[in-house]
Amino acid sequence: MKGLLLNDLLGLRRTLAYIFVFLGIYALLFTGTMGPEFISGFILVLTTMMVNSAVMIGDAAKWNMYALTMPISRRTLVQEKYLLMLLLGGGGMALSSLYTFVIYLLHHTLDLRGFFDMVLLLFSLCLFLNSVILPILLRFGSEKAKYLTIICYGVPVGGIVILGGMGVLDGWIGFLLQNRTMVALACFALSLVFMAFSYRISLWIYQKKEW
Amino acid sequence: MSQNAIFVKDLCKDYDSFSLDHLNFSVPQGSIVGFVGENGAGKTTTLKSILGIVSSQGLAQVFGKDAREQELEIKEQIGVVFDENHFYECFKPKQVEAVMKRMYRNWDSGCFGRYLKEFKLPEQKTIKEYSRGMKMKLSIAAALAHHPKLLILDEATSGLDPIVREEILDIFLDFIQDEQHSILFSSHITSDLDKIADYVIFIHNGKIVLQQDKALLLDTYGLLKCGRQVFDSLPREEIVRYRQNGFGYEVLVDRTHRLFRAHPDWVIDPVSIEDIMLLLVRGKETR
Numbered sequence: 001m002k003g004l005l006l007n008d009l010l011g012l013r014r015t016l017a018y019i020f021v022f023l024g025i026y027a028l029l030f031t032g033t034m035g036p037e038f039i040s041g042f043i044l045v046l047t048t049m050m051v052n053s054a055v056m057i058g059d060a061a062k063w064n065m066y067a068l069t070m071p072i073s074r075r076t077l078v079q080e081k082y083l084l085m086l087l088l089g090g091g092g093m094a095l096s097s098l099y100t101f102v103i104y105l106l107h108h109t110l111d112l113r114g115f116f117d118m119v120l121l122l123f124s125l126c127l128f129l130n131s132v133i134l135p136i137l138l139r140f141g142s143e144k145a146k147y148l149t150i151i152c153y154g155v156p157v158g159g160i161v162i163l164g165g166m167g168v169l170d171g172w173i174g175f176l177l178q179n180r181t182m183v184a185l186a187c188f189a190l191s192l193v194f195m196a197f198s199y200r201i202s203l204w205i206y207q208k209k210e211w
Numbered sequence: 212m213s214q215n216a217i218f219v220k221d222l223c224k225d226y227d228s229f230s231l232d233h234l235n236f237s238v239p240q241g242s243i244v245g246f247v248g249e250n251g252a253g254k255t256t257t258l259k260s261i262l263g264i265v266s267s268q269g270l271a272q273v274f275g276k277d278a279r280e281q282e283l284e285i286k287e288q289i290g291v292v293f294d295e296n297h298f299y300e301c302f303k304p305k306q307v308e309a310v311m312k313r314m315y316r317n318w319d320s321g322c323f324g325r326y327l328k329e330f331k332l333p334e335q336k337t338i339k340e341y342s343r344g345m346k347m348k349l350s351i352a353a354a355l356a357h358h359p360k361l362l363i364l365d366e367a368t369s370g371l372d373p374i375v376r377e378e379i380l381d382i383f384l385d386f387i388q389d390e391q392h393s394i395l396f397s398s399h400i401t402s403d404l405d406k407i408a409d410y411v412i413f414i415h416n417g418k419i420v421l422q423q424d425k426a427l428l429l430d431t432y433g434l435l436k437c438g439r440q441v442f443d444s445l446p447r448e449e450i451v452r453y454r455q456n457g458f459g460y461e462v463l464v465d466r467t468h469r470l471f472r473a474h475p476d477w478v479i480d481p482v483s484i485e486d487i488m489l490l491l492v493r494g495k496e497t498r
């Protein structure tokens with residue numbers, strides 16, 4: 001497991017470095033206009049979704065096939081991807097928290113509790129989306145799955161934007177704002193349950209996968 | 212009696228347009244077995260079946276243990292080299308070592324470093340900057356550095372120049388000096404197998420058509436070049452394979468048979484593994 005994790009993290013080094021630089025510039029330029037909440041969320045989404053890049057890099061090198069010649073089980077290969085997702089998400093939460101803390105020190109205007117609720121909600125959303133996409137990536141490979149991946153990201157986000165624009169979500173948004181901590185915690189719990197379900201599906205897919 | 216490093220019985224694998232058809236073979240401990248066949252014959256599929264990379268039916272044992280049920284234990288003792296590099300190209304040898312030492316219990320960093328020096332692999336360059344020969348040597352170093360007992364090589368010398376191939380073959384000959392070590396070497400470059408193989412297995416269209424000790428194979432078989440008259444006089448059972456060309460017939464025969472000893476005027480040339488492979492694949496079986 002450690003070798004697989006290290007392999008993915010080392011493989012993502014350059015991409016992570018670019019993302020950090022990009023986020024740093026983005027935060028400097030757009031905190032004032034977009035707001036720190038948006039930037040925090042952006043940090044979290046970008047880092048958590050990096051697990052998909054790890055799968056894509058692995059596919060390109062056929063690393064997983066080669067890893068199966070080593071004393072590594074298919075179960076471990078799948079477990080590592082889900083652990084990587086949690087680690088990257090955790091890292092994103094830490095980075096997001098650091099950014100928010102800096103903003104708080106500078107401006108003393110941030111609602112820290114609101115920030116916690118938002119980060120947890122976004123992390124849950126990222127976990128949920130990744131839990132949908134990971135089995136697809138593992139089943140079809142990154143090349144064949146890229147359009148499905150776009151749909152998996154695009155449909156929920158697009159759906160929320162469209163429904164929000166139509167006013168369908170107005171009642172829900174009110175409920176969310178009044179009960180945001182409870183909603184965030186519930187979403188987090190649900191996302192963990194869904195992730196466990198996704199893991200079982202990924203395991204089933206990978207036990208049958210051939211290279 | 213020495214144990215077989217690999218024992219395969221009734222190994223089958225079905226695809227839509229291709230099947231492995233009840234393969235039976237073994238790799239004796241302490242030997243190099245050349246696994247030869249044309250492109251698409253089933254060499255890689257066979258190796259992947261043994262390694263569990265593809266599912267298959269039948270029995271596959273490594274070191275006397277079931278390859279599926281004791282997979283993790285077995286794989287600590289196996290080093291595998293494919294025809295392509297599978298490490299990330301942004302890695303340097305340092306990163307390869309950092310990953311691999313966490314994959315194998317017996318990983319020997321000192322041994323890996325010695326191979327890097329012996330192969331003259333630049334440690335400050337990324338794999339992307341390596342030549343094909345360098346990438347192959349790095350894969351071999353990674354396969355050897357955890358002290359495996361069995362090497363499984365799938366076209367490990369393909370696309371390499373003769374000098375690099377010679378260097379790599381020398382590495383394998385060095386590996387086999389330990390009688391506990393074995394190599395299963397799949398290749399369509401038959402000259403490599405001529406040089407180092409102890410046994411040869413021919414596979415064609417998913418079936419094993421011939422498997423024998425290499426020295427015995429090359430001593431037994433010969434290429435009879437003859438005209439129509441001689442060809443017509445040959446008993447059918449003495450014709451392993453034949454080809455007709457503009458000059459007459461080339462017939463793969465068992466040259467030790469008394470029929471051919473009785474005709475010293477018949478020209479029977481020695482064969483190479485390539486000759487045998489060509490005739491097994493492209494030759495006809497009977498008149």
